[in-house]
Amino acid sequence: MKLILNIKSILCVLLLTLSISSKAQLVGKAEKGTFALENARIHTVTNGTITGTVIITDDKITAVGTDVTIPRNAIRIDCSGKSIYPGFIDSGTTLGLNEIGAVSLTQDASEIGNFTPHMKALTAVNPNSVLIPVTRVSGVTTVLTVPQWNLFPGTASLIDLWGYTPEQMFANFDALVLNFPSTGRRGRWDRRSDEDIKKDAEKALKKLNDYWEKATQYANMYDKANGKVMYNPELESMRSAVQGKTKLMVNCNAKDDIIAAIKWIEKNKVDAILTGVNEGHMIADSIAASGLPVITGPVLTIPRSNGAYDAAYANAGILQKAGVKVAIRTNENENVRNLLYHAGFAAAYGMGTEEALKAITIVPAEIFGVDQEVGSIEVGKRANLFIADGDPFETKTNIIQVFINGWKIPMESRHTLLYDEFLERNPGLK
Amino acid sequence: MNKYILSIALLCMAFFMKAQDKGSVLIKNGTLITITDGIKENTDILIKDGKIKKIGKSLKAGSGTKEIDAQGQYVMPGIVDAHSHIGISAVNEATAPVTAEVWVGDAINPFDVSLYRALAGGVTVSHAMHGSANAIGGQCETLKHRYGTMDPEDMRMEDAPRTIKFALGENPMRVHGEGNNISPSTRMGVEQVFRKAFSEAREYRNQWNEYKAGKTKVAPTYNLRMETVADILDGKIIIHCHSYRADEILMLMNVCEEFGVKKLVFQHVNEGFKVAPELAAWGAGASVFSDWWAYKFEVYYSTAYNAAILTKNGVLTSINSDSGELIRHLYHEAAKSQKYGGLTDEEALKLITLNPAKQLGIDDRVGSLEEGKDGDVVIFNKHPLSIYAIPQLTIVDGIVRFDRANDQKDMRVDIDPEASIPSYMEWNAHDHDKCMQGVFETLFHEH
Numbered sequence: 001m002k003l004i005l006n007i008k009s010i011l012c013v014l015l016l017t018l019s020i021s022s023k024a025q026l027v028g029k030a031e032k033g034t035f036a037l038e039n040a041r042i043h044t045v046t047n048g049t050i051t052g053t054v055i056i057t058d059d060k061i062t063a064v065g066t067d068v069t070i071p072r073n074a075i076r077i078d079c080s081g082k083s084i085y086p087g088f089i090d091s092g093t094t095l096g097l098n099e100i101g102a103v104s105l106t107q108d109a110s111e112i113g114n115f116t117p118h119m120k121a122l123t124a125v126n127p128n129s130v131l132i133p134v135t136r137v138s139g140v141t142t143v144l145t146v147p148q149w150n151l152f153p154g155t156a157s158l159i160d161l162w163g164y165t166p167e168q169m170f171a172n173f174d175a176l177v178l179n180f181p182s183t184g185r186r187g188r189w190d191r192r193s194d195e196d197i198k199k200d201a202e203k204a205l206k207k208l209n210d211y212w213e214k215a216t217q218y219a220n221m222y223d224k225a226n227g228k229v230m231y232n233p234e235l236e237s238m239r240s241a242v243q244g245k246t247k248l249m250v251n252c253n254a255k256d257d258i259i260a261a262i263k264w265i266e267k268n269k270v271d272a273i274l275t276g277v278n279e280g281h282m283i284a285d286s287i288a289a290s291g292l293p294v295i296t297g298p299v300l301t302i303p304r305s306n307g308a309y310d311a312a313y314a315n316a317g318i319l320q321k322a323g324v325k326v327a328i329r330t331n332e333n334e335n336v337r338n339l340l341y342h343a344g345f346a347a348a349y350g351m352g353t354e355e356a357l358k359a360i361t362i363v364p365a366e367i368f369g370v371d372q373e374v375g376s377i378e379v380g381k382r383a384n385l386f387i388a389d390g391d392p393f394e395t396k397t398n399i400i401q402v403f404i405n406g407w408k409i410p411m412e413s414r415h416t417l418l419y420d421e422f423l424e425r426n427p428g429l430k
Numbered sequence: 431m432n433k434y435i436l437s438i439a440l441l442c443m444a445f446f447m448k449a450q451d452k453g454s455v456l457i458k459n460g461t462l463i464t465i466t467d468g469i470k471e472n473t474d475i476l477i478k479d480g481k482i483k484k485i486g487k488s489l490k491a492g493s494g495t496k497e498i499d500a501q502g503q504y505v506m507p508g509i510v511d512a513h514s515h516i517g518i519s520a521v522n523e524a525t526a527p528v529t530a531e532v533w534v535g536d537a538i539n540p541f542d543v544s545l546y547r548a549l550a551g552g553v554t555v556s557h558a559m560h561g562s563a564n565a566i567g568g569q570c571e572t573l574k575h576r577y578g579t580m581d582p583e584d585m586r587m588e589d590a591p592r593t594i595k596f597a598l599g600e601n602p603m604r605v606h607g608e609g610n611n612i613s614p615s616t617r618m619g620v621e622q623v624f625r626k627a628f629s630e631a632r633e634y635r636n637q638w639n640e641y642k643a644g645k646t647k648v649a650p651t652y653n654l655r656m657e658t659v660a661d662i663l664d665g666k667i668i669i670h671c672h673s674y675r676a677d678e679i680l681m682l683m684n685v686c687e688e689f690g691v692k693k694l695v696f697q698h699v700n701e702g703f704k705v706a707p708e709l710a711a712w713g714a715g716a717s718v719f720s721d722w723w724a725y726k727f728e729v730y731y732s733t734a735y736n737a738a739i740l741t742k743n744g745v746l747t748s749i750n751s752d753s754g755e756l757i758r759h760l761y762h763e764a765a766k767s768q769k770y771g772g773l774t775d776e777e778a779l780k781l782i783t784l785n786p787a788k789q790l791g792i793d794d795r796v797g798s799l800e801e802g803k804d805g806d807v808v809i810f811n812k813h814p815l816s817i818y819a820i821p822q823l824t825i826v827d828g829i830v831r832f833d834r835a836n837d838q839k840d841m842r843v844d845i846d847p848e849a850s851i852p853s854y855m856e857w858n859a860h861d862h863d864k865c866m867q868g869v870f871e872t873l874f875h876e877h
Contacts, residue, residue: 101725102600131724302547302755308839309550309758334724341762344817393817395765415723419735419771422703423742429707 027133027417028410030162032058035408036070037387040079045086045361046376054084056383059406064377079387082400085357086376087141087384088392089364090339091295092275092329095135095143096125096159096169101333110149115211117176118233119154121145125166131334133413136161138337139392139399141384142171142374144295144329144364146249151208153177155237156249158368160384162404173368175247175273176238180261181205184254205260212268215242244271249295253278254304262290273367275329279304281315284322293367294319297329299342310349316359317351327364328356344393353393382406451579452480453805453828456491460500460809465507465776465783465798475505477805480827485801496830500809503822506779507799508554508806509760512717512786513670513697513750515559516544516757517573517585522561522866527606527614527623530594530658532568534560538582541843544754545577545585549832551758552808552821555587557750557790559697561866562597562672563605565614565623569594569658570670572790574806575824577831578843591791594662596624596671598678599728601866621681628689631659668693668791670717674728676704683712695789697750700732706743715746715789719756720763721770737781738771748786765815778815 035056042064043049055063055071063069070076099106108124125145135143141161147154155174163169181204183197192200215238222229222239240246252261253276265272274280275295280287287294296316303311320326328346330339339360347356365375374384383406390397402409455477462470462485474489475482491497515521520537523529538558548556554575560568572590579585598620607615614620634656640646661667669686673679673696686694695715696702700723702709702716709716718740723732733739740747749764751757764782767773773781787797795804805828812819824832 099724100727100730103727130730300755300759302544302758308837309547309841310837335721338721341817345759345762348818348820395762395815395817396768398769414731415733415735415770418703418731418733419739422706422733423735423739423771425704425707429711 027412030407030409032407034058034071034074035403035406036068036074036076037079037084038070038076040387041083042377043083043085043357044377045358046378054377054385056403056406059382061377061379061381061383061385064379077387077401081389083388083390083392084377084385085139085388085392086361087374087386087402087404088139088339088343088360089327089375090140090143090330090332090336090360091327091364091367092146092297092331093143093336094145094148094333095131095161095336096127096129096145096166097121097147098333099126099129099131109147110153111147114151114207115234116147116150116154117152118237119147120157120174121147121155122157122159122166122170122174125157125159125169127164127166127169130414131336132161133410134334134415135336136402136404136409137399137411137413137416138340139386139388139402140336140339141386141402141404143336144173144368147177149179151179151181151204152211152234152238153179158370160404162407162409172370172373175249175368176241177249178208178251180250180252180257180264181208182252182254182257183260184257208264211238212242215239219243241270242268244269246271248272249275251275255279255282258283258287262287262292265292266290276331277319278312278315279307280324281311281318284319284324287319288323293325293327293363295327295329295364295367297342298331299328299346300330300338313345313349316346317349317355320351320355320359325363325367326359327367328359340392341395344395347393353391356393451576451584451827451829453496453825453830454478454480454491455496455498455805455825455828455830456489457498457500457505457807457809458489460503460505462799463504463506463779463814464800465779466800467798468776475799475807477807477825477828480805480829482799482801482803482805485799498809498823502811504810504813504819505799506552506808506810506814507783507797507803508808508824508826509552509782510748510786510790510792510797511548511553511556511751511757511760511782512695512748512789513559513752514548514556514754514757515561515752516548516556516754517542517575518558518571521559522563523568524561524563524605527564527602527612528566528627528655528659529560529564529568530566530627530662531654532560533571534558534568535571535586538571538573538585540577540579540582540585543842544757545573545575546832546841547754548757549575549577549824549826550821550834550837552761552810552814552824553757554806554808554824554826554831555787555790555792555796556757557593557670557786559593559670560595562595562601563866565597565602565620566627566659567595567597569667572792574826575831576826576829577841580843587792587795590795592661592667593670593790594658594667596669596682598671598673598682599675600726601672617675617678617681620678621685624682624685627659628663628685628691631656631663632689635660635663662691663689665691665693668695668789670695670697670789672697674698674700676701679705680708683708683714687712693791698729698752700729700736702745703733703736703739706740706745709740710744713746715748715785716740717748717750717786717789719752720749720766734766734770737767738773741767741773741777741781742771746785746788747781748789749781750786761810761814761819761821762817765817768815775813775815 052066053068094109097109146156158171158173159169218235343356362375365371386402476484519539572587637650721734784797787793809823
C-alpha cells in the first residue's frame with residue numbers, strides 16, 4: 001500500500017514536472033474545431049453591426065446572424081456584453097523580420113545593396129519570434145511584412161500571425177517594394193547640403209528608370225524566348241510587376257515626392273499602391289484623382305517640421321474624405337500591437353471610428369485583393385477575428401480571445417507571462 | 431564707444447530680465463479631475479496671477495479676467511514628463527564616464543517646436559535630461575513649457591530641485607567600453623565608476639571641510655565635477671538613473687545605501703517589475719515607458735505590465751516619454767496601464783501628474799488641482815484616458831499656451847527659411863534611444 005502511494009506520488013511529481021516544462025515553450029497550444037460565439041455584438045464591417053452568433057468550423061466562418069443553428073459538436077462561448085471584430089490588418093510592418101532593435105544579427109529587413117528586388121520577406125519570417133504573440137493577443141491577426149531602406153528592397157508578404165512555418169502563415173498576397181527616391185533629408189544626421197540632396201535625388205530617379213527599363217526589356221525577352229533567358233534573379237523578381245501582373249508598393253512621403261511618384265506610376269502604367277504618404281493631406285484631391293490606393297502611417301508620429309502638430313493624426317481622415325481608398329499601417333516592429341491606437345487617433349482626429357475601423361480591416365483586404373478571404377465577418381471567409389469587451393480603439397478595452405484561421409489562439413505572450421509571474425513575486429522581499 | 435556698448439548691453443539685460451509672465455483665468459463648469467481630491471463635476475477653478483486661487487462653485491473673477499466655459503469638458507492638472515530631451519540643444523557630453531560638471535541648463539532652447547507639440551498634448555512641465563552615454567552624466571533641468579517666451583531663463587522651473595542623470599548597462603558600456611576601450615565595458619565596471627566617484631567626492635568634501643575649519647592652510651583645488659558629486663552625497667541633488675536590468679538596479683541601490691544617498695529615481699527601468707518589492711522597500715522611484723521594449727537586448731525581457739506591477743507593489747511610479755513624439759500623448763500612454771494591469775483612472779492619471787512631480791521634487795507646485803499650486807491646467811473634450819480625447823487648451827501659470835481653436839499651422843518660434851525638412855518621421859521605430867542623441871549619430875552615421 002505504502003509502495004503504491006509512493007508510486008502514485010512519484011507519478012504526481014512527474015506529471016507536475018511535465019506540465020511545468022510544457023510551460024517552458026513560448027505560449028500554450030492553439031485549438032481548432034467548431035466554435036459557436038453566442039450573443040455577441042458582431043461588428044461585421046461590411047454588413048453593419050448585429051447581435052447574434054458566429055459559427056467557426058475548422059478554418060472558416062460558416063454562419064453569422066441572429067438566428068443561427070448551433071452545431072451539436074460546437075464549443076459554445078458566451079459573448080454576452082462582448083463584441084466581435086474581424087482580425088485587424090497592419091498594412092506595413094517588419095514583424096517576423098526584425099527581433100531586437102540594436103542587435104544587428106537579429107535584423108533581417110534590409111539586405112546590403114540598393115537594388116535587391118530578389119529579396120523575399122517571407123523567406124526570413126521567423127514564426128517563433130517573441131514579438132508575434134505579443135502582437136496577436138491585441139487583435140492584430142494579419143500584417144504585411146516589408147523589406148526596408150533600399151531603392152528596391154525586395155518583396156513584401158502578407159502573413160497571418162499564427163503558424164509554425166512561413167508557408168503556414170502566408171496570407172496570399174505579396175508585392176514588390178519601391179522606395180521612391182526622396183528629395184528630403186533622411187534624418188538629423190543627414191548633413192548633406194540642399195544641392196547635394198537634390199543631385200542625389202535626380203541620380204536616384206535616373207537609376208530607378210534604368211532599372212525599370214532593364215526589367216521591362218527582360219520581361220519582353222522572357223516572353224519571346226519562352227522563359228529561356230540567362231539567370232538574372234533581380235530582373236526576374238521584377239518581371240510580373242513591370243508587366244502589371246502583380247502590385248508595386250511605392251513608398252513616398254514628402255509632397256513633391258508623392259507628386260513625382262504618381263507621375264512616374266502613370267507614365268509607366270504600373271499597378272501601384274502608394275505607401276507612407278505622410279504629406280498626402282496637402283494634395284488629397286490629386287491623389288484621389290489618380291485613383292491609387294494609399295497605405296498611410298504611422299499615425300502616431302511627429303509632423304514634418306513645418307506641419308501642423310496634428311498633421312499625421314489627421315492625414316488618413318483627410319485622404320479618405322477626399323475619396324482616396326486608405327489603409328493604415330504602423331510601420332512598427334515590436335509595437336505593431338499599437339495599430340489599434342494609430343487607427344484610434346486617426347478616428348479621433350477626423351476620420352471617425354467606422355472609417356478608421358475599415359482602414360485596418362476590409363480596405364487593406366481589398367487593396368491586397370484578399371477581401372474574399374479576410375477583412376470582415378462574413379460566411380465563407382477565413383476565421384480571423386477576435387472577441388473584445390468594448391470598443392477596441394479605447395485603450396482600456398481588453399481583447400479576450402483571438403482566432404486566426406479558425407485556431408483559438410492562446411492569449412499569452414512574454415508580456416502576460418511575466419505579469420503572471422511577477423505581480424506577486426514569490427519569494428517577495430525575503 | 432565702450433560706454434555705448436555697455437548701455438546697450440544693460441538695456442538688453444533689462445529687457446530679458448523681466449519677470450516671468452503670470453496670468454489670470456477663470457475656468458467655469460468643468461469636470462475637474464483633481465488627482466488628490468477626486469472628481470468634481472460642474473466646478474470652477476480660478477487662477478490668479480499664475481496660481482490656483484480657488485476651486486468651487488459659481489466663482490466670480492474680477493473684471494477683465496478671461497473666462498473659459500468648460501461645460502462638458504474635463505479639466506486636469508498639466509501633465510508632467512519626468513524624462514524628455516526637448517527644449518535643449520545638447521544632450522550628451524559623451525567624453526568621460528563621469529561628467530557631473532556639465533548641465534543641460536546651459537543649453538536651453540526656448541525655440542524648440544517640440545515644446546509646442548508637448549503643450550498640444552497637455553504637457554506643461556518636462557524634465558530635460560542629459561543623455562545616457564556616461565555612468566554619471568550631466569545635470570538636468572526641469573522646464574516649464576512657457577513656449578513663446580524667447581529667454582532661456584524663462585523656461586526654467588524656478589526653485590525646482592537639482593537633478594542629475596546616471597546611466598547603467600549597455601549605453602555607458604557601448605560608448606566607453608566598446609567605443610573608447612576604457613572602463614566601463616561591463617556592468618561590473620559600471621558599479622566601480624560610482625564607487626570611485628562617490629569615494630573621491632567624499633574625500634574632496636572632507637578636504638574642504640578641514641580647510642574651512644582651519645585644520646589645513648592651503649585650500650584644495652576647486653573641482654566642479656567633485657563639487658557636484660559631493661552635493662549628491664549631501665542630498666542636494668536627486669539622481670535620475672537610466673537603467674534596464676534588475677541586477678543593475680539592485681546594484682545602484684546597494685551603492686547608494688552604502689554612501690547614504692537617499693534620493694533616487696530609476697528611469698526606463700524596464701525590469702523594475704522583477705525587483706518591485708526591493709524598489710518599494712528602498713523608497714526608490716520608477717519612471718517607465720508604457721510599452722516600449724525589444725529595441726535593444728537589455729529590454730528584450732520586458733512587459734507592458736511594468737507600470738501596473740510597480741504600482742501594485744507600492745513603488746512610486748510615473749510614465750515618461752523620452753521622445754518628442756510620445757510626449758504629445760502621455761495621457762494615452764497612461765491609459766495603457768489600464769489595459770496592461772487594470773489600474774484605476776486615478777492610479778493611471780497619477781502616473782503622469784502627481785507621481786512624476788514627486789519624483790522631480792516639485793509636487794508642492796504641480797501635479798494636482800489644489801489651491802495654492804501653479805496654474806498649470808489642461809482641458810480635454812473627453813475623459814483624458816479615452817482614445818477619443820483631444821486636448822483643447824493648455825494653460826501654464828494662468829497663461830493659455832496652446833489653444834486648439836486657434837492653432838497656427840506652423841508654430842515654430844524661429845522660422846528658418848533655409849531649413850529643409852527632414853523626412854525621418856517614418857522611422858520612429860528606429861529612433862527609440864533618444865538618450866543616446868548625439869552619441870549614436872557620431873558612432874553610427876559619421877564614422
